[in-house]
Every structure is written in structure tokens, then in C-alpha cells.
Amino acid sequence: MAELIVPKSESQKNLALRIFDFISSMPTAIFLLCMVAGLSVIGTVLEQNQPSDFYLSKLGPFWYKVFAAMGLYNMYASWWFIGILAFLVLSVSIALVRFGPRVWRQMQPLAKVPDWPGDAATMEVAGEIAAAQPDQVRGVLHQAGFREFVRGRDGEGNELLVARKGRWAKIGFFLVHGGVVIIAVGGLVTSHFGFRGVMNIPTKDSADIVYVQDGSSYREIKLPFEVRNNQFAIDYYHTGMPSDYRTDLALVGEGGKVLAAKRITVNDPLTYKGITFYQASFGDAGSAVSFVLTDLTKPNFPQQLVHSNVDKQLGDEMGNKINISELRQHNVVNMSQDAGKQMLRDVGPSLDVTLQSPANGTITYRVYQLYPNMLAYARMGDKDMTYDDLGFSPGDGKMMALLAGYLKQLEQSGAATPDARRAAFAAAMKEQGVPADRAAELGPVIAHAADVLRRDALPMLFSFSDFTPKMYTGLQVARDPGSPLIWIGSIMLILGLAVMMYMPELRLWVRFLQSGGDATLQLCGKSAGRSEMGVELLLERLCRGLKTGVLPA
């Protein structure tokens, strides 16, 4: 090892050593640190792991291919990024070996008197000095926390006392760089011997397959036991926002034996034999829903009560497809009129129904169980939903029939004046058998609804009747044999930085000058990192101490 550290001469170094030198050299280290920082930016600007359509539409076909070839869509896993990280770790490892002995020597007791530095804070005490002799000076320095001393003479033969504190600060070099290497080894162990995947288990169901993402596909890992979801539940704040997700989880082995059981929550996982189950997400496992469908394309607006499940798709002979895309049991909205204020309220369950029809494109409706009059929908490409108050529920068959009758009357009579419209409404009321004395009450409602329907030209309306929820719990499942190394390395890193930065090495020189009968003491101090102001204040304090013989508090 010795010749590795102190090469006899440049020419005697063989190629391997030169490569070692290069890899662990300071320019390389600085280049690598900047490189990792710079390259990391890319992945924060270009959203990662999106579907390929996303990139294709953003970049166009040419750049899409170029970026794909560079692995930029999952760049932190790309060979070149991992390669640079690996090279950084290699570089740190070699630096540890190459510079370690030198740093270690710097931590050894001072063997000889180091030279008086030319570029450090200096101060002088003269005149009457209480602590003028080296041993007395030593006593004062001891009070100031210095424990290590050497005595000698400088070039001009003046007596010199050198003291040092923070001798062990350099241990930080080993802790910091060693910590980085150990964290990297921990990461490597985890990625080789561990896994991290997901399991989605409906309530009262169990499973034993973990799906691990592997590039764009999934790998299956079979667990040696069944994972059972006895109960999944969501807790809410009084505002209706979720406060916690929890699953009563049981691990069931051969013959139905329960190996472990725990109620896990978002920040409280279950660990069994090195495998940890985290509450990560949840979702709908096909809740049963029912809704009333009103077909506005047919005369009389026929209605139908439909039973379906979340994520199930229904179709009809016209080529319409109805997909129940989402059931939300709670909807928290800001009810405040004031832009700056928040007044969160839960408006209850909602259902998202997506209608795809050849004639009308794709329209997503959001229907609220507790607010059935609310009409909310968005056409494909809309950024926001359109909200309106229909005035009555689309599920209300009588009102829908009246509305249909009125629109038909209007169409037949081509009514253009208010009087003609009133007549059309009266005719519709009569046709539907609604008592005439309700005209004043129903007239404005129907007129508004008719305006809305003509304006929006929606092919169908929905009304949310009922639901029976069926949820699954989304578990993150991980085995992570590298984690002890990662924590140990992290602790080393932090401790190392703390000793280096908070207890830096400080060297102090005291020169004893004799001029005539009076002694003059010159003090000089130098700290790692060259922060002179602190050193100067210390020198001032020491000078006072020397002058009086006692160190000021």
C-alpha cells in the first residue's frame, strides 16, 4: 500500500496506479459531483415514467425516439445514470484508500513543531504578562480546551509552543466517505436481494402474489403465506377529508394458522420475517352502483334503472358505451364565496359516468347522490366540468316526462312568443295529467331545464340512486435486506459531517520573544476551513488570559 500513497516518482508509476490516481483525483471528484447534480435536473423537468403517448404528443415522433434511445423516460434507472453513480462510489472508495493513510497521519499526535504559518490571524501581548513562561501559557491554553502541546524553536531560534484541539475532526473524512460507500452497498444489496411491489386485496379477500414493476412490465413474486384483508376503512376529519387509511391485515400460513396480524395505517406498517407491508393506497374493487338513465335522444325521454359496478362497461345496440369510472364516497369542496377563505364541506357520494357515443363523442357526467338536481359534465378535452342546477332530479320520471312533453309541444307549434310558449306548456301539462294550478310553480323550472337541455345538447342524463361499496386495500410490499447498511451509512455520514464542521481542527502557535527585559508573546491560530473571525476572538480571549493569568469566561 505504501507505494500507492507515496509514489517514488511519476515515471515509476505504472498505468494501473495512474488510473487509480485519476479516478480518485479531486478534479474527478468535483466533476462527478457536478455531473450527478446536473444530470439529475433532467428527470425533474421531463416527467418520468409516463405512458408513451404522453411523450409522443409532447415531443413529436423524432425526438420521442431519440429520448427513448437515451432512456430519458426512466432516466434514474438508465444504464448511464446508474453508471455515473457507480463511478462516483468507486471514486470515493479509491479516495478512501489513497488518502486515508495521509488523513490518519494528520490525526496522530504532533511529532514535530509545525512551521509558523504566514497567512493566519496573529496577535501579540507585550508588557507585563502574568503567564509569560511556556508552562504557564500551557495552563491558560488548557483552560481554553487545548489538550495537545509540542514545544520547539522556530527558524530564528525563538521558543515556540504549539497546541491543537479538534484532533479527531479528521475522522470525519472516513465517516463521510465511508458512509457514502456503505449507503451505496446497502442500495446494491437491496436491489439484488430485495424486492418492492404492490398487492391490491379486496376486503374479506386474500392473495399471495406481489407484483413487482420491472421496466414497463410486471414480475410476480409468490409469498409463502396468504395475505388477508379482514377490513379496510378510511377515517375522515370532520371536514370530510380523509385522515387515515387502515387495513386489518392477517398473514395466514398453512392450515389457516395466523402468523401475524396487525391493523396497519399509512405510517405504521407490519413486518414479518423481513417482509414489510405498508398501507400505500386503496381503490374500488367493483362497488355495486345503481342509477337512472334518461335517454334524451328518444321522444318522451324514456328512463331505465341500471345496476352496474365500478369499472364495468355497458353498451347498447346504438354503439353507446357507458362506463362507471369512479365512485367517490366523499367530496370535500370549498363552499366559501370569498376567494381568500376556506369553508370545506363534504357534499357526499358522487359517481362519474362516462358516455362514449358515436354521435356525441365522450362526455363524463358527475352525479351526486345528495344533490340530485346538480347537472355536472365535461366533454372530452374540456378542462373543467360545467355545473348547472337543473331544478329537479333527472331521475324524477314525472318531471322528465313533463319536460319532454313541453319540448315536443314547442317543436310542433314552433312557438316563438312568450304567450305561445305558455300555451305549449299548458298543453304539455294537460297531456301529462298535471293539475293546471301547478303551472306557476313548475313553469319556471321546466323553462329553465328546457333552456339548459337545448343549450347543452346532451344525449343522456343520469341520476345516482344507490351504491354498495367494495374497496380494495393497496399494499406496498417490500423486502429490504440492505436497509441496516443504509441507516448505518447515513448515521456515519451525519456524524462525520458534524465532527468536521462543528468541531473543526484548530492549531495555535505561541512564540516567545525576548526584547530587553520584557517578554513579548505572539499568538497565531489557524482553523480548518479558514474562518478567521472565530480564531481572532479566541486569540483575543487568550491574550487577555495570558495577561492576567486567568482565562476570561
Next chain:
Amino acid sequence: MNEKTLELKGSELSVSPSNRVLYWVSLLIIMLGLTGLTIFFEAHSVGPGTPFDKLPSYKWTTYGNLLFAVSAVVYIAHLWLPAEAVGKWATGLATGGTIAVLVGLLARWFEMHEVLQDGHAPVSNLYEVTMLFSAVTVLIYLGMESAYRNRAAGAFVMPIVLSAVGFELWLVYDGQASPSNLVPALKSYWMYSHVLANFIGYAAFAVAAAMGVMYLLRANAEKRGLGADAFAIRAFPELRKIDGLIFKAIAIGFPVFTLATVLGAAWAYEAWGGYWSWDPKETWALIVWLTYATYFHLRFVKGWVGTRMAWWAIAGFGVTLFCFLGVNLYLSGLHSYGKLG
């Protein structure tokens, strides 16, 4: 070489280290006392749905911010008015401001129980963490001021603090200052320590950048031959010393920032089973970390000091700011607590 012969002018040496501890402890007690009194006397005015600008904490924050503003003016004036009394006023006002803002934050913690019926530390939205940032920045600066007995940097640190205050006012105006419930993943003790440590790091880097600006101003004045007694420059420490102060500020921040990152990893590990997911906030934290790791190598090993390192400190804070705010403004990811709407 700078050699000085010590002249002993009686024993007027300012605060000694042991008195300094006493000083900080008494400030802590004052702060806790005021928080206690606020909670005790004003609890009745707080309940579910109380708008945040009617909360006692909001009053404290406003006082604190006002004190910061006045203190900034006095610090800047102190560059031209070297009287010790002016400096003491500047320090006193800044100290008072920090206490007020911290009382505001602690009171808000209590109020959160009442308003949201969910008590969580006030470190969960952009408004709260900006307050934390301003208070911690002033604290770190004041710590350095008392350790190194020099007030010149205050004139550069306080404007950064005032920018944070301005940002807070904008958040208030934009309706983003109300406390809100925490999403489940954020409900973790790891989060408190993670956020707190992060902001100690950010604040230290801010102080370093302020000192970097001071360095460049003086270096520029010297280069133009204005000499050490040109206008305000006379109040600045010598270049070598400012350089050392910049280093100190970064050296204070870096280990804590490293700790913050590890705490964040520990938290993510407990919540999701993965330490690191390369989400933009995490990645930018790494970029900040690497920026300062490079700073130390350049300084310790390559011996870089002076102008280049002053620029490095300023640019480093630019990267830090992007990590703090830019990520929330321009990028998307897991750390959505401070999404700007």
C-alpha cells in the same frame, strides 16, 4: 500578515460565552411564556372554522414581520451610523421579531387543534414554512452575530428575510394561508423533524448567500480602488473574514441539511417502503446537497477561497431556493403540500 498588539481597555469585553447561553435561554423562556399567555387568554376566540386572520397567531406574525422590517432599516442605517447603540437596536428589533414570529407559529400549532380538530405542527403548507424560514434565518444570523461580534451582515440578511415576508403576504392575499388538514401520509413525527431540519439548512444557506453579496460588494469596491473606507464598506469585515463567515454559515447548514435528507428518507421508508423515489423535490434536495459538497471539496482540498466561493454561495442559495419554491411552482411530485394554485 496581520499583526495586532492587544490593547487592554479595561474589562469591557462584551458578552462572554457563558452569558451568551444565559441570554439565549432567557429568550427561549420569554418565547414560551408569551405563547402560553396567548393560548391562555385567547383560546376562547378560537373555534372550528375561525378564519386564520382572526387567529391570535396571525397578530403575532404581523408584529414579528413589522419588527423585521424596522430592523432591516436599522441594520442598513448602521452601515453608515457606526454607533453601538444603533447596532443594539437593530439586534434587539430582529430578536423581538423572531420571538414574535415563533410565538405566532407555536400559537398556530395550538389553534390547529381548535380550528381543524387535528393538531399538527405548523409546517405543512407554504405559508407556514415560509414563516419558519424567516424566523430560523434571523436566528442563525443572530447566533453568528453574537459569536463573531459583527453586525454588518445584518444589512444583507434582513432583506432576504423581508422577501420571505413579502412572499407570505402574497400567500395571504392569494388565500393560501389557512391551515388545512394533513393528508394521511404527512401525519408522521418524521415529518416534523424532517421539515425543521430542512429549514435550518435552507436558512443557513440564505445567510451564507447574504454574506456572499457583502463579500462581492467589498471586493468590487477594493478593486475599483475605493479603499476600505469607502461609504458603507468601512463597516464590513475584511474580505478574508467575510470569506470565513460564509464558510461558517454553510458549515452550520450542511450537516443539518444532510440530516434532513436522511430523515426524509426514513419517513418515506415508513410510509411507502422506499427511501428514495427520485421525485422532483427529493432530486432537488440531492442537487442542493451536491452543490455544497462540491463547495467543501473546492475549499478544503483545492483551496479555493474568495470571490469564486462567494459566487458559489450565492448560486448555491439559488439552487436551494429552487428546491424550496421552484419545485412547487414549476414541477409536480409527491411533495405537494405547498402547491401554488
